[in-house]
Amino acid sequence: MSEARTSAAAATRTRWGYLAEFESVDALLEATEKVRDAGFTRFDAFAPFPIHGLDESMGIRTSRLPRIVFGGGVTGACAGLLLQWWTNAFDYRYLIGGKPFFGLPVAIPITFELTVLLAAIGAFIGLLVANRLPELYHPVFPNAAFRARATTDGFFVAVEARDPRFDVVGTRSFLESLGAVRVDELEDE
Amino acid sequence: MMGTDMNRPGEILSEQRHLGALGERLWRRAALVGVAALAVSVALAAATPGGWHRFFFAYLVAFAYVLSLALGSLYFVILHHLTNAGWSVVVRRIAEAFAGTLPFMAVLALPLLVGIRELYPWASGTAGHLAHGKAVYLSVPFCVARWVVYLGVWTLMARFFVGRSIEQDASGEPSLSVSMKRLSAPAMLALAATLSFAAFDLLMSLDPGWTSTIFGVYYYAGCAVAVYALLPVSAFSLQRAGLLRGSVTVEHYHDLGKLLFGFVVFWAYIAFSQLMLQWYANIPEETHWFVARQNHGWGWVGLVLIFGHFLLPFLALLSRAPKRRPAVLAVAAGWLLVMHLVDLYWLVMPAGSPSDAVPRLVDVTTFIGLAGLLVALAAFVVRGRALVPERDPRLAESLSFENA
Known part of the structure; x- marks a missing residue:
C-alpha cells in the first residue's frame, strides 16, 4: 500500500x-x-x-570572489588609463592650458575611481553569481x-x-x- | 610554530611574558651600539670638510624617523582606547614600550637646536622674500617655545597611557581602563594638532617658501605605516626569541597586516594628493619643491618610493595568505620600515644636498645611532614588566580573537 x-x-x-x-x-x-x-x-x-x-567543518574551499574583485580592479585601472589616453592624446588631441596631452598625474584620479568602481561591481555581481542568487525558491521552503x-x-x-x-x-x-x-x-x- | 592549535590554553599559561635577563641585555647592548654609532658620526662630521652640515641633516632624518615610530605607537595606544578595541590588547604593550620613549625625545632633539642655523634658512636669515610674512612664526624663540609645548604634551600623554596600563598590571583595577578611554578622545585631538604642527616645523620649514596644507597628514601617514610595520616585526622577533608564544596568534598578525595594507594605500593617496594639485596648478613657488626632488638623482629616490613604498607592498599584502604567515608579514613590514626611512630621506635631504642623492656613511651611522637608542629606551621602559597587559579587562577577548 x-x-x-x-x-x-x-x-x-x-x-x-x-x-x-x-x-x-x-x-x-x-x-x-x-x-x-x-x-x-x-x-x-x-x-x-x-x-x-x-x-571548515563543512569543508568549504576558499572563496573565488577575491580573484573576481582583483580582475575587476585591473580591468578598471587599464580602462581608465586607456580611456584618457585615447580621448585626449590619440583620437582627439586638444591642448588644454599647456598641459601634456597625456599626463600621468592628472590621469590617476579617474584611473583610481574606475579601479574601485569595477572592483566593487565585480564584488557585487561575483557574490550574486557565486551564491546563485537571486534564488526565489528552494526545496527547503515548504518544510514545516x-x-x-x-x-x-x-x-x-x-x-x-x-x-x-x-x-x-x-x-x-x-x-x-x-x-x-x-x-x-x-x-x- | 604558533596559531590556534589544540594546546594553546597550555601555551598561554606557560609562555614567557617578561623580557627578563634578555631585556637587560637588549637595552644595554642597543644603547652601547647607539652611542658608539653616534660617536662615529660625530667623528666623521669633525673629520670631513662640510661634515657638520651633512651630520645635522642626517640627524634630522634619523630623528624624524625615531619620532615617527614613537608617535605612531602613541597613536596606536590612544586609538585602541578610543575605539574600545578588544583584539589588540596582546600587542598594545609593545606599542606602549615605544610610546614610552617620548619623554626622552626632548634630549634627542637637542642636537637639532645646536644645528638649527645649518638646517633651517629662516633661522640663519637666508630665507627668500617669500618667507617675510612668516617671519614671526618662523623665528628661533617661537619655534623653541612650540617644541616645548609639543614635547610636553607628548610626554604627558605617554606617561598617562603607559603609566596607567603598567599600573593595571599590579592592581587589575578596571577603572584604569575607563579613565584611559575617557581621555582618549581629547588625547587624539591633541596628538593630531601637535603632530601636524611638529611636521610643519621639523620638515616642511626646511623650505620656508613652500607650503602644503596636507603635509602634517603626510607625516602622520608615515607614522601609521611605521607603527603597523613595527608591531608585527617586534612581535615576530619576540616570538623568535621565545616570548609571547601563546598570546599573540596568527589572527593578530592578520589584523595588523590588514591595517598595514590600508595605511600603505593611505600614504600613497596622501602623497599623490600633495603632488597633484601643485603639479596641475604649475606655480613656480609651489613646484620648486618637487623640481628639487625630481632632479640630480632625487627622481630615482622618488621612483623607489612609488614602487617600494606603494606598488610592491600593495601587491604583496593584497591577499589573505601573506598576512596570515607571520614570517612573510614580518619581512614585508621590515621592508616598509626601510622604505619609511627612504621617504624621510627624500623629504629632508634635498634641502641639504640638492645636487647629490647618494647617501653618505654619516647618514647610516647616525641612523643606527638613533635607532639603537630608540630600541634601548623602549626595552628600558618595559624592563621587568610583562609584555602583555596581563590584567586588562579585555585580555580574554584579545586572546580568543578570531577573524571572521
Missing part, C-alpha cells in the same frame, strides 16, 4: 534530498564534520546566525520545521539526492545516527 503511494508520487515529483534538524550549534558543527568526512559534497547547512568554524525554526533556533543540514554518496535508506539512518532530532524528505518541484 505505502509502496504503491510512494512510487505514484515519484512519478510526478522527484526526491530532492533529506533535511535533518539539530538542536544546537555544537551538534550542527559535529554533524557537518561527519557528513563532510563521509564524502558528501552536495550538502548545505542552515543556521539562524553566522557560526565560526562552520566553513524549517519554516518554524530556521530563523530562530533551528539548525539544519540538507543533503541532496544528486550527491553520488546519497542512498535513500542509508543516508536517512546516517543522519539520524548523527543525533538529528528529525529527518524529513524534501521534494523537488
Whole structure:
C-alpha cells in the first residue's frame, strides 16, 4: 500500500534530498564534520546566525570572489588609463592650458575611481553569481520545521539526492545516527 | 610554530611574558651600539670638510624617523582606547614600550637646536622674500617655545597611557581602563594638532617658501605605516626569541597586516594628493619643491618610493595568505620600515644636498645611532614588566580573537 503511494508520487515529483534538524550549534558543527568526512559534497547547512568554524567543518574551499574583485580592479585601472589616453592624446588631441596631452598625474584620479568602481561591481555581481542568487525558491521552503525554526533556533543540514554518496535508506539512518532530532524528505518541484 | 592549535590554553599559561635577563641585555647592548654609532658620526662630521652640515641633516632624518615610530605607537595606544578595541590588547604593550620613549625625545632633539642655523634658512636669515610674512612664526624663540609645548604634551600623554596600563598590571583595577578611554578622545585631538604642527616645523620649514596644507597628514601617514610595520616585526622577533608564544596568534598578525595594507594605500593617496594639485596648478613657488626632488638623482629616490613604498607592498599584502604567515608579514613590514626611512630621506635631504642623492656613511651611522637608542629606551621602559597587559579587562577577548 505505502509502496504503491510512494512510487505514484515519484512519478510526478522527484526526491530532492533529506533535511535533518539539530538542536544546537555544537551538534550542527559535529554533524557537518561527519557528513563532510563521509564524502558528501552536495550538502548545505542552515543556521539562524553566522557560526565560526562552520566553513571548515563543512569543508568549504576558499572563496573565488577575491580573484573576481582583483580582475575587476585591473580591468578598471587599464580602462581608465586607456580611456584618457585615447580621448585626449590619440583620437582627439586638444591642448588644454599647456598641459601634456597625456599626463600621468592628472590621469590617476579617474584611473583610481574606475579601479574601485569595477572592483566593487565585480564584488557585487561575483557574490550574486557565486551564491546563485537571486534564488526565489528552494526545496527547503515548504518544510514545516524549517519554516518554524530556521530563523530562530533551528539548525539544519540538507543533503541532496544528486550527491553520488546519497542512498535513500542509508543516508536517512546516517543522519539520524548523527543525533538529528528529525529527518524529513524534501521534494523537488 | 604558533596559531590556534589544540594546546594553546597550555601555551598561554606557560609562555614567557617578561623580557627578563634578555631585556637587560637588549637595552644595554642597543644603547652601547647607539652611542658608539653616534660617536662615529660625530667623528666623521669633525673629520670631513662640510661634515657638520651633512651630520645635522642626517640627524634630522634619523630623528624624524625615531619620532615617527614613537608617535605612531602613541597613536596606536590612544586609538585602541578610543575605539574600545578588544583584539589588540596582546600587542598594545609593545606599542606602549615605544610610546614610552617620548619623554626622552626632548634630549634627542637637542642636537637639532645646536644645528638649527645649518638646517633651517629662516633661522640663519637666508630665507627668500617669500618667507617675510612668516617671519614671526618662523623665528628661533617661537619655534623653541612650540617644541616645548609639543614635547610636553607628548610626554604627558605617554606617561598617562603607559603609566596607567603598567599600573593595571599590579592592581587589575578596571577603572584604569575607563579613565584611559575617557581621555582618549581629547588625547587624539591633541596628538593630531601637535603632530601636524611638529611636521610643519621639523620638515616642511626646511623650505620656508613652500607650503602644503596636507603635509602634517603626510607625516602622520608615515607614522601609521611605521607603527603597523613595527608591531608585527617586534612581535615576530619576540616570538623568535621565545616570548609571547601563546598570546599573540596568527589572527593578530592578520589584523595588523590588514591595517598595514590600508595605511600603505593611505600614504600613497596622501602623497599623490600633495603632488597633484601643485603639479596641475604649475606655480613656480609651489613646484620648486618637487623640481628639487625630481632632479640630480632625487627622481630615482622618488621612483623607489612609488614602487617600494606603494606598488610592491600593495601587491604583496593584497591577499589573505601573506598576512596570515607571520614570517612573510614580518619581512614585508621590515621592508616598509626601510622604505619609511627612504621617504624621510627624500623629504629632508634635498634641502641639504640638492645636487647629490647618494647617501653618505654619516647618514647610516647616525641612523643606527638613533635607532639603537630608540630600541634601548623602549626595552628600558618595559624592563621587568610583562609584555602583555596581563590584567586588562579585555585580555580574554584579545586572546580568543578570531577573524571572521
